Amino acid sequence: MKLILTHEVANLGAPGDVVEVKDGYGRNFLMPRGYALRWTRGAEKQIDSIKKARTVREVRDVAHAEEIRAQIEGVTLKLRERVGEGGRLFGSVTVSEIAAALKDQTGIDVDKRRIEVGNAIKSIGGHTVTVSIHDEVSAKLALDVAAAS
Incomplete structure (x- = not known):
């Protein structure tokens, strides 16, 4: 086909x-x-x-990817989620939420399929995810997950 x-x-x-x-x-x-x-x-x-x-x-080349990586690694995303007792989230933080927050807070548009979450984010606090910008370049994105008021 x-x-x-x-x-x-x-x-x-x-x-x-x-x-x-x-x-x-x-x-x-x-x-x-x-x-x-x-x-x-x-x-x-x-x-x-x-x-x-x-x-x-599309990212033009490796140099452009390095610029984007510097922007991503220089920021800490703040996410507000619903939390139950003990600091546990209702559900988990999704890659769609991370991509939307990245676009809202920094203006960097990243495809959600390029965000890799190692273990599911189910608690408040600091977390790190990997964003694959280019075949040769990836960035570590810091997340600060807090309780929604």
């Missing part, structure tokens, strides 16, 4: 790439999640717009 990727898929490709995958993988995984479109001549026209959007968001 020939598909056009709309999102980055590990070990497969980046947005705008045309890939050949097995029918079941494309039909049951990639297409229902919105990671890919079926390749047609009409859909091929969308490749240019997908690639333009990717280049706008």
